[in-house]
Amino acid sequence: MAKKDKKYFKFKSGKMPLPVFFPDATRGVIKTLDSVDIASTDTPGILVNTFHLWQGLNKEILKKLGGIREFMNFNGAVISDSGGFQVMSVVKKGVIEGKITDEGVVFHPGRNRKVVFSPETSIELQMSLNVDMVVVLDDFTDPKVGHKEALESVERTLDWARRSKREFEKICKKKGLTKSNRPYLLGVVQGGDFMDLREMCTKELVKIGFDGLGWGGWAIENGKLKFDSAEVIAKNTPENYLLYGLGVGKPEDIIKCVELGYTIFDCVLPTRDGRHGRLYVYDVDNIKDIDIFKPNFYHYFDAKKGANLSDKSKISTSCDCLLCKNYSKGYLAHLYKIGDMSAMRLSSIHNLRFFSILMQKLQEKY
RNA sequence: GCUGAGGUGACGGAGUGGUCAAACGUACGAGACUGUAAAUCUCGCGUCCGAAAGGGCUACAUAGGUUCGAAUCCUGUCCUCAGCA
Numbered sequence: 001m002a003k004k005d006k007k008y009f010k011f012k013s014g015k016m017p018l019p020v021f022f023p024d025a026t027r028g029v030i031k032t033l034d035s036v037d038i039a040s041t042d043t044p045g046i047l048v049n050t051f052h053l054w055q056g057l058n059k060e061i062l063k064k065l066g067g068i069r070e071f072m073n074f075n076g077a078v079i080s081d082s083g084g085f086q087v088m089s090v091v092k093k094g095v096i097e098g099k100i101t102d103e104g105v106v107f108h109p110g111r112n113r114k115v116v117f118s119p120e121t122s123i124e125l126q127m128s129l130n131v132d133m134v135v136v137l138d139d140f141t142d143p144k145v146g147h148k149e150a151l152e153s154v155e156r157t158l159d160w161a162r163r164s165k166r167e168f169e170k171i172c173k174k175k176g177l178t179k180s181n182r183p184y185l186l187g188v189v190q191g192g193d194f195m196d197l198r199e200m201c202t203k204e205l206v207k208i209g210f211d212g213l214g215w216g217g218w219a220i221e222n223g224k225l226k227f228d229s230a231e232v233i234a235k236n237t238p239e240n241y242l243l244y245g246l247g248v249g250k251p252e253d254i255i256k257c258v259e260l261g262y263t264i265f266d267c268v269l270p271t272r273d274g275r276h277g278r279l280y281v282y283d284v285d286n287i288k289d290i291d292i293f294k295p296n297f298y299h300y301f302d303a304k305k306g307a308n309l310s311d312k313s314k315i316s317t318s319c320d321c322l323l324c325k326n327y328s329k330g331y332l333a334h335l336y337k338i339g340d341m342s343a344m345r346l347s348s349i350h351n352l353r354f355f356s357i358l359m360q361k362l363q364e365k366y
Numbered sequence: 367g368c369u370g371a372g373g374u375g376a377c378g379g380a381g382u383g384g385u386c387a388a389a390c391g392u393a394c395g396a397g398a399c400u401g402u403a404a405a406u407c408u409c410g411c412g413u414c415c416g417a418a419a420g421g422g423c424u425a426c427a428u429a430g431g432u433u434c435g436a437a438u439c440c441u442g443u444c445c446u447c448a449g450c451a
Contacts, residue, residue, distance in 0.1 A: 026402050047401070085401045095403045135401080188401085220400060246401035253400075268402045275405050276398090306394070337393095344405055 007242070007263055010184070011045065011077035011132040012069065017363045018242075018263035021254065021355045022047045022079055023271050027056060028072055030271055030352075032345040035074040040322060041352035042360070045076040045132070047266040050125050051083025051090075051117065059125065067130030079133040079266070080126040082164075083117060084188060084216065085247070088140035100139065102156060119160040123167040127175070131183055133264075136164040136210075138188035141217050150192035154201045157190045157216075158208075165208050184211040186244055189233050192217055198229045202236040212242030215262065225253045227260065234261045251280070251298060251358050258362050270351035275344040277304035277336055280354040282318040290318055292361045298354070301329075303347060308333035321353035322346060 008015040023030055023038075025046040030038060038046065048068055057065075065071045069078055083105075091098040091105055098107045104118030122137040139156040141149075165185065172182045187205035191197030205213055215233055219226045225248065234243060244264040245257045254265050270280065279301040282290045291297055301315055311329040323332065323346040335343035 024402060031402085031405070049402080052402080079401095081401050083401095086403090089401095090403060093403080138401095140401090214401075216401070218400090223398080223400085225400075244401085249400045265401095267400050268404085269400050272399060272402065272404065272406085276407095277405095278399080339405080341405065 009045075009077060009132070009242075009264065013075060016044050016077065019254075019258050019359060019362050019366065020044050020077070020264055021359045022077070022264070022266045023352055023355070024049070024266055024268045025072070027052050028068055030348065031275060032341055033271075033348055033352075035072050037322075037345065037349055038074065038352070039076070041349055042356040043076065043352050044356070044359075045078060046074065047079045047081055048129065048131070049081045049083065049086070050122050050129070051081075051086040053080075053129070054083070054117065054121075054125055059128070062125060063128045067128075069130065077133075078129070078131040079186075079264075080129050080131040080135065081246075081266075082119075082122045082126070082135040082137040082188075084135070084138035084140055087138075088142065088218075092140070092142075102159065104137070104160075119164040120167040123164050124171065127168070127171045127183075133184040133186055133212075134168060135186045135214065136161045136188055138190055138216055141190045141192040143193045143218050143221075145192055147194055147197070150190070150194050150197050153192075154190050154197050157188065157201065158204050161187050161205055161210075162208055165210070184242065186210060186212045186214050186242070188214040188216040188246065189229075190216050191229065193219075193226075193229070195228060195232050198232045199236055202233050206236070206238060206241075210241070212244055212264070213237050214244040214246045215248070215257075216246050225249055225256070227256060230257060230260055230262065237261075251292070251355075254358065255292060255362065258366060270355050271348045273300075274347035274349075274351040277302060277343070277347065279303055279315055279347055280351050281316045282354070282357070285317050287318045287320060287357070290357060290361065292358055293365075303329070303332050303343070304336045305333065306337075309337070315350065319350065319353055319357075321350045323350045324353075 007018045009018055009020055022045040023043060026049040028048055087100060087105055090096045091100060098105050104116045104121065107115045109115055119137040123134060126134040137160050139153040139160065141153040168185050187210040189198060189201045189205060191201045202213060213233060215230045219229055237243060242264060243262040245262045247267055248254055248257055248265050249267050250269065280298055281301045282298050283296065284290055308329045313329055314324050315329055316324050332343060332346060
């Protein structure tokens, strides 16, 4: 896979080594952090979400902004997710009322109003965000679903992928973007737990032609990632493609995926866990001694535990983040106890630094 | 000292004769979190036995009483708060 020729990720200001982990700045912000905070953690890029941005900002505003990077004053790479995940997490679960049709996701915000979030809409919005990688809208498959339903969602995903590609090419042409300066276009593989569907979906997407493929769907069972579908996708993807583990994941999951050839990751885990008081800590005393290939190379530190309050020691001596350089376990526990959001900010910064170190170590090896 | 109100679990605060080991919060404890509906959610939280279902014991200031039955009604005591002397 990607071991011999080092692959790079091209973005607006140049190129960066792979693999990369991009935390989720869904609505154009990583909760409690600003772009300067993000940069301080050596995080090379972020993921924003088209669906959520679209819900808050309309098309015209997004176009006027000239790009999400400028809006956020963020200098790293930016990938925009299509909203495919929200097709399941929000629409299929009924949090927001909408219907999934072949046309796209149909909403009725008023009695006489119909709004369609289609594959074309998603691409158009993403192109106006001016990002480095655009992701095709897919029809998310719940892994518990049967073969028939999974097949339907693969077929819809493929249809949407074709339409997305067409729209993408159209906009590139209109904007005068060439192969060298246009964003990557990522196809997303569905197929649930069925390997035949995963294989078929991968091959069909390759026929359409993309810069990379994403491992979509929800391959998590009892908190454990199931890698068989990731493997099937990797096996059927051309060498020159980028492989993206959408929503992956825990440090050990990322490592496993990198072994399979995946080089791009995003996940809410470091930031959400951080906000919830769960900090990732390398099991060594010095940053130089970190060995991510040892089993159990890290542990969780539960910052909210009352017992921490009188602890004057640092969270980690193998970390150089804002939190670890300046504050004690006790102080952080106190900030959580009084409900101050700086606790979440500091913890998020810490966890992002943990992940950026992880990825740097992976870059050294692969 | 008089008058009025009141004393419920770590705390705030429901409950005013049986369905009460006591609502609901908070605090505390445990767990979860994977393309962010998530600064969120779940569970536990008198005590003992049990894996659980469930059961035992002790409890609503305190001591008595009424009643088949009391946190709830009556009486004494102690304490708190407000107003008046």
